[in-house]
Amino acid sequence: MPEWWTYSAEDFLLFSPRTYWRLIERHNEALWPAQLLTLLVGIAILWFLVRPRPWSHRAVAGSLAVLWVWVAWSFLWERYATINWAAAYVAPLFALQAVLLASVGRRMRWSFDRTGRGSVALGLFLYALFLHPLTAVLVGRPMRGAEVFGITPDPTAIATVGLVLMAVGRWSWLLLVIPLLWCLAGWLTLYGMGAAESWVMMLAAAGTAAGAGAVLAVLSATRRPGQK
Amino acid sequence: MTATRRMFLQGALAATAMAMQPAFAKAQATPQAGAPAMRRIPSTGEAIPTVGLGTWITFNVGDDDELRDECAAVMDAFFRAGGGMIDSSPMYGSAQQVVGYGLRKLGQPKSLFSADKVWISSGSRGPSQIEQSRSLWGVPRFDLLQVHNLLSWEEHLQTLFAMKAAGQLRYVGITTSEGRRHDLLETILASRPLDFVQLTYNIVDREVEDRILPLAADRGIGVIVNRPFQQGVLLRRLAGQPLPAWAGDIGASSWAQVVLKFIISHPAVTVAIPATSQVAHVRENMAAMSGPMPDAAMRKRMADHVRAL
Numbered sequence: 001m002p003e004w005w006t007y008s009a010e011d012f013l014l015f016s017p018r019t020y021w022r023l024i025e026r027h028n029e030a031l032w033p034a035q036l037l038t039l040l041v042g043i044a045i046l047w048f049l050v051r052p053r054p055w056s057h058r059a060v061a062g063s064l065a066v067l068w069v070w071v072a073w074s075f076l077w078e079r080y081a082t083i084n085w086a087a088a089y090v091a092p093l094f095a096l097q098a099v100l101l102a103s104v105g106r107r108m109r110w111s112f113d114r115t116g117r118g119s120v121a122l123g124l125f126l127y128a129l130f131l132h133p134l135t136a137v138l139v140g141r142p143m144r145g146a147e148v149f150g151i152t153p154d155p156t157a158i159a160t161v162g163l164v165l166m167a168v169g170r171w172s173w174l175l176l177v178i179p180l181l182w183c184l185a186g187w188l189t190l191y192g193m194g195a196a197e198s199w200v201m202m203l204a205a206a207g208t209a210a211g212a213g214a215v216l217a218v219l220s221a222t223r224r225p226g227q228k
Numbered sequence: 229m230t231a232t233r234r235m236f237l238q239g240a241l242a243a244t245a246m247a248m249q250p251a252f253a254k255a256q257a258t259p260q261a262g263a264p265a266m267r268r269i270p271s272t273g274e275a276i277p278t279v280g281l282g283t284w285i286t287f288n289v290g291d292d293d294e295l296r297d298e299c300a301a302v303m304d305a306f307f308r309a310g311g312g313m314i315d316s317s318p319m320y321g322s323a324q325q326v327v328g329y330g331l332r333k334l335g336q337p338k339s340l341f342s343a344d345k346v347w348i349s350s351g352s353r354g355p356s357q358i359e360q361s362r363s364l365w366g367v368p369r370f371d372l373l374q375v376h377n378l379l380s381w382e383e384h385l386q387t388l389f390a391m392k393a394a395g396q397l398r399y400v401g402i403t404t405s406e407g408r409r410h411d412l413l414e415t416i417l418a419s420r421p422l423d424f425v426q427l428t429y430n431i432v433d434r435e436v437e438d439r440i441l442p443l444a445a446d447r448g449i450g451v452i453v454n455r456p457f458q459q460g461v462l463l464r465r466l467a468g469q470p471l472p473a474w475a476g477d478i479g480a481s482s483w484a485q486v487v488l489k490f491i492i493s494h495p496a497v498t499v500a501i502p503a504t505s506q507v508a509h510v511r512e513n514m515a516a517m518s519g520p521m522p523d524a525a526m527r528k529r530m531a532d533h534v535r536a537l
Contacts, residue, residue, distance in 0.1 A: 013285070014285065014288050014319075014320065014321045015285060015288045015289075015290075015321060016285055016286065016288075016505065018295075018505075019288065019289050019290070019292065019295060022292055022294075022295065023290060023292070026292065079290075082290030082291050082321070082322055083288050083289065083290040083321050083322060084321060085319075085321060
């Protein structure tokens with residue numbers, strides 16, 4: 001791209017905020033009540049993190065892989081590509097993430113570890129699952145415009161970053177590349193639209209991660225005397 | 229807008245007459261009281277309304293039926309106000325489809341001047357992209373095709389000139405925006421027989437006044453002005469300021485009309501293409517074509533005033 005330094009985030013925005021938020025609302029309406037199902041999947045993953053079973057690691061990786069393919073097809077390919085031609089090129093990357101989860105991810109241990117890293121990671125996952133959908137309401141949009149884990153890319157990517165940070169296994173960093181790239185792209189889109197969500201999302205994610213870390217620190221401090 | 233023999237003869241006569249006048253005067257069409265301002269396309273003398281309709285962002289609404297109908301309503305108001313040129317591009321997401329939807333809904337208005345672009349890095353794939361664009365618009369052929377942002381411009385210009393020679397296209401142009409690649413733009417304007425150049429120009433972005441606009445006028449190339457409101461940024465900035473008293477002298481009742489009148493009163497400018505998704509705004513924009521236009525002294529006053537805000 002010639003003179004690329006003269007372009008700003010706004011220059012890459014092909015649609016208006018109103019068109020974008022209506023697209024999310026229409027997507028939710030078309031898929032309802034799938035949001036409840038993906039939320040249940042998220043809660044099940046949360047349960048497996050704190051009460052892992054021998055088979056639950058594969059279940060977590062498999063569930064995530066299915067959700068990434070689902071978001072790639074139902075949102076990026078079928079919905080978002082109608083207003084953003086770049087989404088058609090991103091959808092295969094989401095499918096690749098699903099393949100990585102099903103191949104690399106199935107050999108990893110997906111469980112919560114009471115460390116600083118584990119707490120931040122759990123905070124990110126909790127934010128994506130329970131708080132991210134509420135940002136729509138926080139900034140004055142209707143609840144039907146909520147972005148839900150497993151339905152739209154932003155919370156799915158944030159949740160995956162949190163989960164991968166908790167997981168242990170070779171090549172786990174590979175599973176971070178695409179979600180982090182999407183988080184950057186998603187944030188730039190919101191920033192380009194001048195959407196308050198861009199900052200709300202960042203602050204809330206950071207706050208939830210820091211809060212989870214603080215809770216763990218308090219729990220660790222209160223447990224130490226008993227451990228002696 | 230379909231070319232007829234009469235239109236061709238009128239254009240030829242006008243072009244002959246214009247050739248005997250100073251460069252900037254070439255583009256002026258004779259104004260009539262109460263009628264929307266028209267400008268002649270320098271290469272043919274065909275007159276077109278000086279305010280068109282852009283589709284960047286505003287018409288990219290995907291398959292949202294409610295928003296598609298709103299866009300069709302904007303197009304309806306545009307044509308009812310005497311509008312002609314609608315400009316789009318394959319780069320604008322679903323905008324071409326939405327224009328096509330509106331044209332079908334409105335019954336293919338006769339005054340349409342269809343302007344689209346070719347935007348693909350492969351020169352050999354240009355014709356298939358153009359055909360796809362034509363199909364999305366639902367028009368028999370485009371009036372104007374432009375090379376978008378100078379992408380693969382040499383190969384695409386060959387294609388477009390060949391289409392024009394074969395009668396598949398009436399006008400050929402190139403585009404840029406936000407002041408990018410003006411050096412190359414100058415080279416192309418000076419060396420190729422273009423009908424149109426599209427660029428960014430408004431009351432605060434005036435770099436093109438120095439070299440590009442005089443060159444276009446000198447070469448007999450029509451000028452299409454994009455982003456007249458800086459994608460709304462300029463109007464949001466001006467919204468908090470009171471409309472100056474002199475706005476009444478040029479028949480402007482809003483900042484949007486002040487800005488548009490400044491642009492279309494430049495002698496080298498053929499048409500400005502503001503984009504909007506609101507019927508009220510398109511009516512306001514089209515009204516800028518009516519009433520008195522600022523002269524050189526008033527244009528300087530307008531620019532000085534806005535710069536001082």
